[in-house]
Amino acid sequence: MTTRSRIIGCGSYLPANVVTNDDLAKRVDTSDEWIVARTGIRQRHIAAEGETTSDLAFEAAKKAMEHAGVTSEDIDLIIVATATPDNTFPATATKVQNRLGVKGFAFDVQAVCSGFIYALTTADMYIRNGQAKTALVIGAETFSRILDWEDRRTCVLFGDGAGAVVLQGVEGNGTMEDVGILANRLHSDGSKYELLYVDGGPSSTQTVGHLRMEGQEVFRHAVTNLAGVIREVLADTGLEPTDIDWLVPHQANQRILDSTARKFGISKDKVVVTVDRHANTSAASIPLALAEAVHDGRVQRGDIVVLEAMGGGFTWGASLVRW
Ligand code: ACO
Secondary structure (H helix, E strand, O other), X not given: OEEEXXXXXXXXXXXXXXXXXXXXXXXXXXXXXXXXXXXXXXXXXXXXXXXXXXXXXXXXXXXXXXXXOOOHHHOOEEEEEOOOOOXXXXXXXXXXXXXXXXXXXXXXEOOHHHHHHHHHHHHHHHHHOOOOOEEEEEEEEEHHHHOOOOOHHHHOOEOEXXXXXXXXXXXXXXXXOOOEEEEEEXXXXXXXXXXXXXXXXXXXXXXXXXXXXXXXXXXXXXXXXXXXXXXXXXHHHOOOHHHOOEEEEOOOOHHHHHHHHHHHOOOHHHEOOOHHHHOEXXXXXHHHHHHHHHHOOOOOOOOEEEEEEEEOOOEEXXXXXXX
């Protein structure tokens, strides 16, 4: 027998305030036409004044727990993936833990847009080695707080939000017929940090800083790295691209999603897309998209679901799940 981590519930939360491309065109020299053509983004949600990453995470977590039918007493691990924590310390996860009344242990994972894959992989390992039975894995971000709202090259691309899953250990046979997470792969390459980074931090500038990005370079690496890591999880499980029922990618740019799907011959209707409505919500984007596709009935038990992401660092990774 082998312990597998199964996703038994999903939840998400988006701040009420919706900002359209036309709204942004009043602040910076841009247009709805440019943003839609280059990115597919039509709008994004922006957190209200005083609304923090832990607030968003808490709301998404409550919904995921309700969907899973578990209570605070059942949860023994919380991991929050975020690059926009409420405070430098303590971990945002401990704030969520306190509000939910969960015992056990809680910590944050920082891998920017790949954060959810890193957090899911980490929780999977704790479950498989028996240190946790039921985990909350949350991606939550308030990227609006680290954007340079004068920089049209970056401020149009991002939004705020949170998504969460409840992961629970189940017994499997150790074969690829099991349900749950069947493969995870993570990568990073610190030599590329200047292509996508925040120009501040407690130890360097004692400021929060703003996001800086070389968009075309990031695009180029994203397409290559994502294709590579999807191939790895397919090889790990002996599956083919045609076995994928749902691709749930990190939502950065419609052109990256199209290009990745094209590379594997995956039809567009098997790719879960939210970037048009949410923009890039960094670590929150995969669980937000997953929650949507699970709650509207697209993802069904038994489906093969591939989650993948790439972000600052660079970091990238993928998980393959039998639902
Ligand atoms: N509105 C209007 N014009 C703009 C805007 C804007 N918001 N932003 C840039 N421009 C202009 C530029 O100034 C430039 O003008 P110029 O030719 O007069 O100098 C022109 O548009 C083209 O700029 P590029 O940067 O070459 O535009 P590109 O086609 O590369 O698109 C984009 C930019 C959308 C950022 C693209 O490179 C991209 O999507 N990259 C991926 C980055 C990404 O997704 N990052 C997210 C984090 S990492 C991740 O999640 C994978």
